Amino acid sequence: MTNLQFIWFILIGVLFSGFFFLDGFDFGVGMLIKSFAKTDAERDVVIRTIGPHWDGNEVWLITAGGAMFASFPMWYATLFSGYYLVLFLILAALIFRGVSFEFRANMETARWRTFWEWAATIASLGAAFLFGMLFTSMIAGMPIDKNGDMTAHFFDYVNLFSLVGGIAVTVLCLVHGLNFVRLKTDGELRDRALTWNKVLYPVLFAGEVLFAVLLFFSTDFFDKKPMSTTGIVVALVIFTVLAYWGVLKNHEWLSFVGSGLSLISVVVLIFNGLFPRVMIANNPANSLLIKNSSNSPYTLHLMTILTFSILPIVLIYFIWSYWVFYKRLSSPKQEA
């Protein structure tokens, strides 16, 4: 494995971390539209918290996909063709979500507004769940042949481990979204998000513990890298505890950063366990390795220069855009 290959493995991890941190709260907020927000006006506020951002957040996913293609095309080809129907469902969810905000705002009848609200809610829930399921089943190992083609069956994708993984990621996104709502709103919505999180965090703890146990039995992570895997799992739990503590003590920033770091820990856990592989095959001889899945040194070198010159500029205006919309939105007044 060359240094460049290593850098790109890390970079893909960084891009997915960015995606889970950002789209994590965006999925979470999306799930709230038809459950947490009670009135039309409240839904306006809830959607407005992510209004200027969701699109940019999703670009992290597109960039991660593009970067994977540009650095590890064998990984990209195996993952994307192997997870065909899962990715198709994710795409459908992202499409419905993407158009739902604009379409909802423009519908004339209440029925159609409700339709797009449900679309946004279910699609956000579905996307978070499916991403969780995809990555969980991926680390458990998949049937991959010599050419790198995956021919998996239903229960390779959907099993106890991947379901728990999917649910855990969903709940994590949900609390992350609530933490974001607490930062961005004021009044009734801000208070309600606190109440919700007080209930949801114990559920999340249970989910994380169950996930860790299944991780032990379903993957080779604890065999191959006992120290680092244990360390990251512990970090994941600590971040969640910190976030919960933030919820209880009313430190909003702490809980938001805590839930964000929890999501990033999940990504780190996955990438740490994968290394030095990128796809784990049931037959270890067929696993895709960093060293033989990448592009040529020329392309990697080129991409490294370009990425390190463009990404900092992107980060500057990306963060600036959040700063511009920093203001809290007040909850709608209760109608008498």
Next chain:
Amino acid sequence: MINLGLDILGLARFQFGMTTVFHFFFVPFSIGLAFVVAVMETMYAIKGDKDYKRMAQFWGKMFLYSFAVGVVTGIIQEFQFGMNWSEYSRFMGDIFGAPLAIEALAAFFLESTFIGMWMFTWDRFNKWVHTLFIWLVMFGSSLSALWILAANSFMQNPLGYIINAKTGHVQMVSFAKVVGNPQLWNEFPHVIFGAFVTAAFVIAGCSAWRLLKRDHVTFYRKSLNVALVIGLIFSLGSIASGDLQTRYLINNQPMKFAAMEGLYKDSTNKGEWAVVSGFDTKNHKTTWSVDVPYVLNLLSYHKMSGTVKGMNPINQEMHAKYDKKFGKDMNYYVPTNTLFWSFRIMAGAGALFALLAVVGLIMNRKRSQAIMRQRWFLYILGLCLWLPFVVNTAGWFVTEFGRYPWIVYGLLTIADAVSPNVSVASLLTTNIVYFLMFATMGFIMIVLCHRTLKAGPDSDNTDGYASSDTDLDPYSKGAFNHD
């Protein structure tokens, strides 16, 4: 035209065609609208005329709808390479991934961040800064077109690569050559100009329908004027860049060029150009045609003399060149009817657009009422708002069907590129669902644009997009306050 047999290859091709065509309804519309809206807002910033601000906001609504649909269908495009064309991804990763990643990094972030800024900050920044936002969106979306076309150009005309002896995959040796590909620099201006024309004639068409109802006459006449000026400049630009691109094909992809002109045999020195033709594609013959002498040579070489190679000799040459590697059973003929007619639609529409723009601008002079009296002309303009979408599709038909049987010209066939592990059932399901989703989204787009138009430029928030200076939140019904 498209192989609809239920095999993986046919279904994957159909899916690629369907998603590309649908995606490309919205891409040029968005790029073009961003440009027109940016021009309008700039005029507002310079002149301080509030009408131009209303125009930017009003047509900006359509831009936002189109952008949303364009973005979500774009994700399908990116994922599709890995999902349906995994062999292609493995073969081309070293070249194809780079522009795709740069597109995301350099263009998508720019677009998506600044579109959020533009939508939500009408009252927060001074007019120059706010205008800058829409120019950045426009710049970002053009940049994204540039990078994806760089990838496409390699597929049309591979440059700057070697074949890795061990893996058999392409490997980049010169990024400068990949980006400097003449195919790209012929294709890019044509696509961008076409995008500007698309937006211009949609706006012109919409304005024409409202003018027929004598609704907001000043507003729509001003919109019409901006649209037609842009439409005129860039339809001429499209014709010129299209001419460059077409002539580049003569040497580069002779089969594509011959099919666009419907030539099975070499042309004679008299340069007969077929206005319309019938073909016997099975026996590779032209059955009938209406010819004009010398036009072919004028189009091809800008001279009266010369000859153009026909498809039959080209087919033989290609067999001689490629049989060793790809076998004798290859069919190098491209779908002649599709290319021939698509090209004529494009060329005809280009001329029509330029003509309509000239006539429209003359009728729409400031003191003249001609445009209001010549209702037939407004009807024509109104109908022509659909034409750019047909033309854009025709353009991609020529480019992509003309590449047949290659996915990467001369290097990889379409048949060898498809994912071997994806089932017919999966592909059929996704095709059906995508189709239904596209149909729904397309329908809603039309309904929304129609409604926006009916509500008019002064509508306060009927579609959630305020036009007053104070409350400018696209997603709100105006029910809540900022702190």
